[in-house]
Amino acid sequence: MLDALESLFLTTGPKVAEFEKSFAEYLGAAHAVAFSNATGALHIACLALGVSEGDTVLTPTMSFAASTNCAAYVGARIEFMDCDPISGLITPETFSQAADRAEKLGSLLRLLLLFI
Numbered sequence: 547m548l549d550a551l552e553s554l555f556l557t558t559g560p561k562v563a564e565f566e567k568s569f570a571e572y573l574g575a576a577h578a579v580a581f582s583n584a585t586g587a588l589h590i591a592c593l594a595l596g597v598s599e600g601d602t603v604l605t606p607t608m609s610f611a612a613s614t615n616c617a618a619y620v621g622a623r624i625e626f627m628d629c630d631p632i633s634g635l636i637t638p639e640t641f642s643q644a645a646d647r648a649e650k651l652g653s654l655l656r657l658l659l660l661f662i
Contacts, residue, residue, distance in 0.1 A: 557582050588616035597622050602648040606636050623651070 555561065562580050570578035581587040597603060599621035605613045608629045617624050627636040627644040 584610070585612040585615060588612055589619050592616050592620045592622070602651070604641070604644050604648070608634050623648070
């Protein structure tokens with residue numbers, strides 16, 4: 547793939563289309579779409595899943611900003627799940643607490659983002 551780095555089109559152009567086609571074939575999928583970053587990919591994933599205003603997205607407190615921003619971009623409510631101070635991971639308890647807070651607000655729990 548050195549030819550892609552040396553071309554005039556690093557993030558667009560024919561090599562991206564080739565990559566998408568090869569990746570889709572590898573997965574046995576009808577289509578694949580490449581993104582320049584995870585923020586864009588997560589944003590489109592929220593749209594594709596129908597996440598919108600009135601929905602709640604759970605995300606850990608220790609995560610990259612993109613896993614929260616993608617929900618904010620589509621107007622969803624963000625409910626943070628605390629993380630265990632030793633492992634840095636959510637626990638069944640912190641998941642349950644965040645889901646309970648969303649339910650009390652009458653918000654549909656639509657998506658759980660665990661990108662850490």
